[in-house]
Amino acid sequence: MELLSGGEIVIRALKDAGIKNVWGYPGGAALHIYDALYRQDEVRHLLVRHEQAAVHAADGYSRATGKVGTALVTSGPGATNAITGIATAYMDSIPLVVISGQVPLTKIGQDAFQETDMVGVSRPIVKHSFLVTRAEDIAATIAKAYYIAGTGRPGPVVVDIPKDVTDPSYKVPYAYPSDVKMRSYQPTTKGHRGQIKRAVKTLLAAKRPIIYAGGGVVIDNASEKLIELAQALNYPVTNTLMGLGCYPGTDRQYLGMLGMHGTYEANTAMHHADVIFAIGARFDDRVTNDLEKFCPHATIIHVDVDPTSVSKNIEAHIPIVGTCNAVLSEMMAIYQEMGLSPDSAALAEWWIQLDQWRADQGIYTASRYEESSGNCIKPQDVIKMLYKVTNGKAIVTSDVGQHQMFAAQYYLFDKPRTWINSGGLGTMGFGLPAAMGCKLAFPDTDVACVTGEGSIQMNIQELSTCTQHNLPVKIINLNNAALGMVRQWQDMNYSSRYSESVYEESLPDFVKLAEAYGHVGMKITHIDELEEKMRECFAMKDRVVFMDIDIDRSEHVYPMQMPGGSMRDLWLNKTERT
Amino acid sequence: MKRIISILLENEAGALSRVVGLFAQRGYNIDTLTVAPTDDDTLSRLTLTTQGDDHMAEQIVKQLHKLIDTIKVVDLTVGAHIERELMLVKMKATDKDIRTELKSCVEIFRGHVIDVTPTTYTVQLTGDSHKLDAFIEAVREMGIMEVVRSGVSGISRGDKFLRV
Numbered sequence: 001m002e003l004l005s006g007g008e009i010v011i012r013a014l015k016d017a018g019i020k021n022v023w024g025y026p027g028g029a030a031l032h033i034y035d036a037l038y039r040q041d042e043v044r045h046l047l048v049r050h051e052q053a054a055v056h057a058a059d060g061y062s063r064a065t066g067k068v069g070t071a072l073v074t075s076g077p078g079a080t081n082a083i084t085g086i087a088t089a090y091m092d093s094i095p096l097v098v099i100s101g102q103v104p105l106t107k108i109g110q111d112a113f114q115e116t117d118m119v120g121v122s123r124p125i126v127k128h129s130f131l132v133t134r135a136e137d138i139a140a141t142i143a144k145a146y147y148i149a150g151t152g153r154p155g156p157v158v159v160d161i162p163k164d165v166t167d168p169s170y171k172v173p174y175a176y177p178s179d180v181k182m183r184s185y186q187p188t189t190k191g192h193r194g195q196i197k198r199a200v201k202t203l204l205a206a207k208r209p210i211i212y213a214g215g216g217v218v219i220d221n222a223s224e225k226l227i228e229l230a231q232a233l234n235y236p237v238t239n240t241l242m243g244l245g246c247y248p249g250t251d252r253q254y255l256g257m258l259g260m261h262g263t264y265e266a267n268t269a270m271h272h273a274d275v276i277f278a279i280g281a282r283f284d285d286r287v288t289n290d291l292e293k294f295c296p297h298a299t300i301i302h303v304d305v306d307p308t309s310v311s312k313n314i315e316a317h318i319p320i321v322g323t324c325n326a327v328l329s330e331m332m333a334i335y336q337e338m339g340l341s342p343d344s345a346a347l348a349e350w351w352i353q354l355d356q357w358r359a360d361q362g363i364y365t366a367s368r369y370e371e372s373s374g375n376c377i378k379p380q381d382v383i384k385m386l387y388k389v390t391n392g393k394a395i396v397t398s399d400v401g402q403h404q405m406f407a408a409q410y411y412l413f414d415k416p417r418t419w420i421n422s423g424g425l426g427t428m429g430f431g432l433p434a435a436m437g438c439k440l441a442f443p444d445t446d447v448a449c450v451t452g453e454g455s456i457q458m459n460i461q462e463l464s465t466c467t468q469h470n471l472p473v474k475i476i477n478l479n480n481a482a483l484g485m486v487r488q489w490q491d492m493n494y495s496s497r498y499s500e501s502v503y504e505e506s507l508p509d510f511v512k513l514a515e516a517y518g519h520v521g522m523k524i525t526h527i528d529e530l531e532e533k534m535r536e537c538f539a540m541k542d543r544v545v546f547m548d549i550d551i552d553r554s555e556h557v558y559p560m561q562m563p564g565g566s567m568r569d570l571w572l573n574k575t576e577r578t
Numbered sequence: 579m580k581r582i583i584s585i586l587l588e589n590e591a592g593a594l595s596r597v598v599g600l601f602a603q604r605g606y607n608i609d610t611l612t613v614a615p616t617d618d619d620t621l622s623r624l625t626l627t628t629q630g631d632d633h634m635a636e637q638i639v640k641q642l643h644k645l646i647d648t649i650k651v652v653d654l655t656v657g658a659h660i661e662r663e664l665m666l667v668k669m670k671a672t673d674k675d676i677r678t679e680l681k682s683c684v685e686i687f688r689g690h691v692i693d694v695t696p697t698t699y700t701v702q703l704t705g706d707s708h709k710l711d712a713f714i715e716a717v718r719e720m721g722i723m724e725v726v727r728s729g730v731s732g733i734s735r736g737d738k739f740l741r742v
Contacts, residue, residue, distance in 0.1 A: 119592055124603045128646040131591065148646060183742060184588050184649045308640040311633075 001173035006135035006166035007032035008039075009174055010099065013142040015042045016176035019070050021061065021440060022046070023054040027074025028114060029101030032166035046440070046469050049461035051078050053433035055085020055156075056459070059094050060437025063420045064395060066221060068095040068150045069437065075101045076114030079160075080121065084427060086156045087125040091424025092242060093219055095154035097145045104164035105133060118160045127155030135165050135172045147180040152187025153306040154219060191303065191322030191330060199277070199301045199318045200334045206275035207346035208297075208353075209235045212258065215242030215423070216280020216304060218416040222324035223247070226279065229332050233342050236354055238266035240281050241408055244419040249412030250392070255354065256363055259287040260561045261405045264361035264570060267561070269354055270295055271568035279303040280324045283313040284424075293566035303327045361572060363409055368558055368573055372527040379403060379478045379551045382530065383410035386448060386476060389534045394446040395420060395438045399431035399455030402484035405557045407450040429458030435473040436465060446474065446538055453479045453507055453548075463517040466544045474537055475514075475546045480553045481507060488556045514546035524549040580609075581635050582661055582732040585624040585642060586650040586740050589615050593647040597624065600641055606630065610663075610707075610729030621649070621742065625732045627707075650740050658735040664702070664728040665710045666692075670721030671699040680720055687713045698723065706730075 004012060010033045014022065023046050026034040037045055048054040051073045058069030069089075073082045079100040089096045103112040119129045128148050130141045138161065145157040203209060217226050223246045230237050230253060237247040238258040247254055256263030258270055270276065276298045281287070283302075288294045294314060302309075302316035303324060310319045320327055359365055372378040383406050386394070396411055397420040398404040404421055413419045420438060422430040435449040449456075456477055466473060478484075486501040511521030520543050522533050530549070537545040559570040587593050594613060601608050606628055613624040630638065635653050642651045654661075671677045677699065684691055684701050687709065693700035703713055707730060714725065734740075 120595070123592075123596060123599050129592070182646075185646050306644070308637065308644055312637060 001175060003171040004174040005032070005036070005168045005171050006138055006161070007036035007168055009135060009138045009172075010142070010161065010166065011036045011040060011043055012174060013139045013176055014070065016139075017142060017146045019043060019068075022070045022072050023048055023057040023061075023437070024072030025051050025054055025074065025078060027078045027101065029075035029103055029163045030072065030078070032163060032168055033072065033099070033101065033161070035168065045072070046465070048433070048465050050459065051081035052085050052429065053459050053462045053465065055082045055096065055098060056088065056427075056430050056433035057437040057440075058096055059085060059089045060397060060420055060434030061441050062094050062096060062437070063434070064417050064438040064441045066417065068097060068146055071096065071098045073098065073100050074114065075103055075118070076116045078114075079116050079118040083122060083125070086122055086158065088422050088425045088427045088430060089156040090125045090127070092215060092422065093154050094156065095149040096156040097142070097149050097159060098156060099159045099161065102131070102160045102162040105162045106164065108162065118158060122158045125156070126158050129158040129160065131160045131162075132165055133162070135167070135170060138165070139174060139176050143177045143180050144182065147182075148185060152185075188305065188307070188321050189323050189326050191320040191327040193330065195318060195320045196327060196330050197334055199320060200331050200338065202275055202299055202301060202318060203233070203277055204335070204338075204340050204342055207343055208272055208274045208350045209233075209342075210255075210269050210273040210276055211235050211237040211247075212240070212270065212276055212278045212281055213237060213243045213246050214240040214279070214281025217243055217246040217324045218280070220280065220305070220324040221416070222280070222328055223416040225325060225328035225332065229328055229335070232332070232335065234347060235277075235342070236269060236351075238262070238270065240284070240287060240423075241421070242423040243281065244408060245413035245416040248414040250414055255358070257408055258567070259284075260289070261409065261557050261559065263363045263409070264366075264559055264572060265354060265357040267559070267570060268357050268568045271566055273298050275299050275301065277301045278316075279328070282309045285313070288313060289561045289567050289569070290564050295567060363559070366572070369555065372552075375526055375550070377524070377527050377530065377549060377551050379406045379480075379555055380410050381527065382476065382478060382549055382551065383407050383450070385530050385534055386450070387411045389531065389538055390446050390448065394418070394448045395442060397421065397431045397435040397438060397447065397449045399449075399451040399458075400426045400428045401452050401455060402488065402555070402557050403450050403452045403455075403478040406478070428455040431455060432459050432462045432473070432475065433465075436462060436469075436471045439471045439473050440469070448474045448476055450476045450478070452484060453477060453481065453503065453510070454483045460513070463514065463519060463544065463546075467518045470542075472540075472542050472544050475544070477510060477546065477548045478551050479507075479510070479548050480551050480555070482553060484555075485557070491556065510546055510548035514544070517544075519544035519546055521546045522548065579629065579631070580655065581628050581630055581638070582654040582659065582730055583626050583628065583638065583642070584652050584654050584732055584740055585626070585648060586616075586742065587622045587624055588647040588649065589620050589622045590647060593622065594624070596645050596647060597626075597642065600645065601628070604637075604641060606634070606638055610727070612729040612731050618742070623740075625730055627730050649742055652734070652740060654732045654734055657738065659732055660735060661706045661730050661732045662704055663707055663710055663730050664704050665713070666726040667701045667703070667714070667717070667722060668724040669699045669701065669717060670697065670723055672697045676720050680717060683713070683716055687716070689713070
């Protein structure tokens with residue numbers, strides 16, 4: 001058998017795990033690994049400017065492709081900088097392997113230079129973690145890490161490797177395990193057949209059904225099966241923020257996003273539904289509003305691969321633990337076997353009602369905001385323009401805040417894995433590095449990062465990474481010179497006392513900043529120049545373009561659920577609220 | 579209500595901290611916790627007690643099961659079970675009357691005096707938590723110097739067992 005050092009084993013094991021790209025940042029404890037990386041050319045390393053961005057980029061890569069993302073960082077500050085990225089992936093169930101260097105075994109516990117107990121610090125935000133104590137264990141541990149990260153409900157796995165374990169002078173036989181088996185980890189895949197049968201019967205008996213599909217459908221690549229079932233039944237579908245794209249945004253049966261900033265039609269339909277079919281969604285507090293008032297008439301069917309998600313917030317009447325793909329296939333098969341059909345009369349009536357809601361107050365039909373004019377550019381119109389210019393075919397990443405909600409509401413995603421955002425943790429600074437990961441995966445697809453002047457400054461140093469690795473992403477900066485969502489809440493709940501939410505004159509000249517990094521900068525202040533400039537921006541295929549767009553500073557995100565209300569209790573526009 | 583949860587865990591570094599961390603992270607309390615390797619030394623058996631309604635107990639069991647190192651989890655309180663706890667109590671025992679009374683109390687509770695000095699008695703007692711609580715109440719006035727309780731160990735009654 002081939003003899004390799006621990007450092008060499010790390011890189012070889014990555015290759016054997018099928019990993020082509022690693023995002024990272026070197027440092028003392030990881031240097032043996034970085035030396036092994038240098039002496040080969042099969043695993044590509046992309047140097048970032050901050051470890052948080054390494055993890056977000058690996059995360060973006062994973063979200064766009066469905067593959068496990070990989071980041072490599074050093075001990076101490078390298079590891080702690082990665083923490084926000086790991087927590088982001090954890091909250092959205094994104095499969096990642098994060099390899100961190102650690103101080104030598106002999107120094108652990110001595111408060112050594114750049115020592116942090118990475119396994120301890122990351123414990124509550126990882127699916128699992130390992131501290132490798134022997135070079136002989138590295139390959140098997142890395143194989144396990146990828147297996148755990150990518151199966152069941154996916155999530156980030158940390159592999160912490162002390163420096164002496166990667167010592168180049170100590171060589172051991174290398175073998176990558178062909179198969180991983182763990183007696184303590186056997187994720188459920190198939191749902192319970194009896195329960196699935198009950199679910200189909202309940203679903204077919206429904207008079208006012210709705211399908212509530214979440215990020216689990218995206219993660220499990222179950223979009224096609226969802227579409228097949230929904231269209232066979234002609235039932236309405238709403239997606240969560242994480243599920244956008246898993247059911248086509250332009251389809252007639254689609255009611256839009258639900259939840260705090262969801263559409264009127266989706267939230268109202270949920271409230272009146274008699275059967276809710278929740279799949280790959282977790283009844284998050286940003287969806288349900290007050291749990292006591294949640295959908296009082298509904299029988300709830302809940303499918304999730306993670307048993308802890310089922311009946312955690314809302315008691316499911318028909319709980320099913322299984323992957324979205326497996327359960328949807330089985331449902332379809334049972335539906336066809338049964339030879340029953342939905343209650344067409346009730347369904348026709350339900351659609352008349354839904355179409356009425358959509359016509360009255362639908363987000364794309366009702367006037368939710370005053371249109372842009374002159375120098376008053378509405379953020380919603382920027383997103384609509386982005387949709388138009390990219391023909392709805394871009395991969396859109398976002399940061400966190402008002403711009404995120406506008407993008408989620410007004411860009412109609414027809415395909416899964418094209419809407420990339422930090423839904424669970426809500427991490428500002430996610431958008432740009434995530435866009436780099438998407439662009440690496442899909443160099444021929446337009447990748448737009450919808451951001452704001454607050455979020456973008458949290459990882460703006462990555463503009464330099466884009467230069468080094470030729471990642472021509474487009475940055476759509478909705479600049480209102482304030483932390484928009486914070487200010488919206490301050491308007492609503494704190495009598496417009498803008499405590500620390502405005503930048504005043506301190507913002508940089510983003511055009512010059514982009515240019516300083518070697519990119520193209522554009523400043524847009526008038527609605528009439530928006531389309532032309534944006535077309536120009538996307539025509540520059542091989543350049544990073546930073547579009548700094550001055551938007552209306554007073555705009556709020558609507559609809560918005562009223563705190564303490566049911567799903568349908570919504571403020572629909574600003575006049576109604578303030 | 580009181581819950582006794584039994585866990586079969588990989589006997590690996592960090593496994594216990596994941597269990598304990600989960601309770602802190604999810605806002606559950608641990609009342610008692612005992613852990614030791616089993617006859618198969620790759621496995622640890624852990625018993626913990628906590629308070630919670632059915633919904634909370636179900637969540638705790640599911641969350642524990644989700645930990646990668648966990649092999650099996652069972653809420654013993656759901657079925658017939660036996661719980662035992664070991665307690666050591668050091669008592670002030672200088673007065674002859676107290677020594678006599680203490681000895682008879684220990685007998686009533688079927689305990690043992692396992693160490694004697696001219697001024698102290700050390701008592702060993704096993705039983706369920708209620709019995710140990712009752713003993714403490716019975717001898718409190720006599721002068722307790724120190725109490726050490728092992729925490730609850732539990733096992734189900736009859737044919738059921740927890741094994742890989």
